[in-house]
Amino acid sequence: MKFVDEFREPELVRRTAEEIRRLVDPHRHYRLMEVCGGHTHAIYRFGLKDLLPANIELIHGPGCPVCVLPMGRIDDGLALAQDPNVIFAAFGDMMRVPGANGSPLEHKARGMDVRIVYSPSDALKLAKLNPDRHVVFFAIGFETTAPSTALTMMRAKADGLRNFSVFCNHVTIIPAIRAILDSPDMRLDAFIGPGHVSTVIGCRPYEWIVKNEHKPIVVSGFEPLDMLQSIVMLLHQLRNGEAKVENQYKRVVPWEGNHAALRAMAEVFQLRPYFEWRGLGFISQSALRVRDTYADWDAEQRFEVPGVRVTDPKAAQCGEVLKGVLKPHQCKLFGRECTPEHPIGALMVSSEGSCAAYYNYEHRKAAMVNILSPTA
């Protein structure tokens, strides 16, 4: 398959993994954070950890939009779906995320009209097909998905479509990275930068990380070779004592970002003064709301939203896992009370969540390695 197989070519992968082994200083421990949930997923799916030396530790970052959404927002969204006239549309990722009274999928099983859509424009299409109903699109995602939500709302406004609105949960990536770096228990050597977000925002917004924090960052693609090459680039920087922003994902990410997408976002959205992130707490200027000029297509302005706040179960350590302080299996609930079938935190739901990725692809493997090589 074109554009995929080239980046999984076994011989090149092996050679790149060898290069990594040559570049690491055996006396040093490397802590690299992959910010993006897509990278976390790729690391487990392709078994990349098997290819890396033991002293390279990959820390999973907060870049899974489903995982950082507080439970209250899900309940707020589903409260709108109680109205029998409402069609509640969301991405597949959202469907199993638990709210206080169940996930969207469970609401669907109880008879609510919950639909899976693949893009915001599909939700708009639903509105056109159902003129007597109101379609609420539950929007999530970083700058990766925000422009398509914006363009869809611009289309709704241009078409004068009144039976469509967006429940906006879009967040922005840079404040999340800042919050990670501000966390006192976090020691990181470098970042594998998010690929898809950067197709929109470009590479410039990361320059403060290298200037103020003196930590290298390489914006990376999602195939095995992409990620290994990014690690090679980071190791070169670390060995030379450098800290630069580099772009490994040049075939997709323009250095200056995508201006048309950024313009669409600015047309429809503005920053919220603050927004609650699961595990990270309230972060200022970290999320988007719909501008008043688009109030007619903003579910929060059109409807009574209860504004539910639900605290996560005390024993769950989603925050520590999201910040990379704990590995998924170090959480007290991992694999016991919290499993993909009965998730307590969203990290166990989304395929980009590090707990789900670890649970699905890794943890029995880890148990196997323990059996095979008993520690003396």
Place this chain on the structure above:
Amino acid sequence: MAHGAGGKASRRLVEGLFAPLLFGDSQELLTDAAHFAINGAQVAITTDAFVVKPLSFPGGSIGELAVNGTVNDLAVSGARAEALAVTYVLEAGLPSDVLEAEVRAMAETAHRANVRIIGGDTKVVEHGKADRMYITTTGIGSPIRGVKIDAHSVRAGDKVVLSGPVGDHGITILLARGELDFEADLRSDTRSVLPLVEALSHAAAPGLRWMRDPTRGGVATSLNELARDCGLGVCLHEESIPVRDAVRGACELLGLDPLHIANEGQFLAIVAAEYADAAINALNLAPGGEPARIIGEICDQPAGSVLIGTSYGGSRIIDMLVGDPLPRIC
């Protein structure tokens, strides 16, 4: 809903509720069909309900699925389907031509599969209560000589055989629902696998330990069930698993794993290593069995799990599906 999707929740429902209450204290493993004796004659019986949206799709329709699905459940249990009984649950207002098309499809498919339809029942329910049409088929079969399917007979070193490319049916259905804005030249793989099972049994019956048709929940779920039942590990080689480009592409775009996608015309077999070559040769010689190949082997570890190795040395655990496969966003 997850209880019907073929993965973990389905299994828990069967093992936790149905089996203890309905099957009593029988300790037999859950399989696709039950084998038992009536007045000394061995028979196999299975039953299956078919619900699919849309009713027809490229490569097949609910009528074809209803015949092939039951024929296949019997086949992978080591039995040749002899007769089917059919129940239709129809919605009031279902156009008669739709019904006729499905009845015709069933008749033709049964003819092709060399099985008789010998009885049935019809119920009509209110409009909107049955996704237009549900079909249930119950099949009776006779055991294929020399074949004994038993997960407990599986040994480390046995080979995992797969009859052909995975994911065609599930992805075809996903696309046929018209909710995705892309198209692919893809057809459901619905067919009777009985001819292939017979070809395999002629060549390798003494070494044939276990079979399963990986329908809902896909290859991953079937092999996880095997791993649990036999207490051994299943180790697969990713590059040897046949997946069509259109299926791979759709799965890449949607963030799905082809091993979790449903099939309606494939089967998995565990064959003793010394019979593996004979098994593959026999399958490759049979019409429709050309793509069959060995995709892995049974290992001592990871006990009870399925591990897949990539061509460049990485590996990952493949779990059963939890609920339906849901596409990812980014």
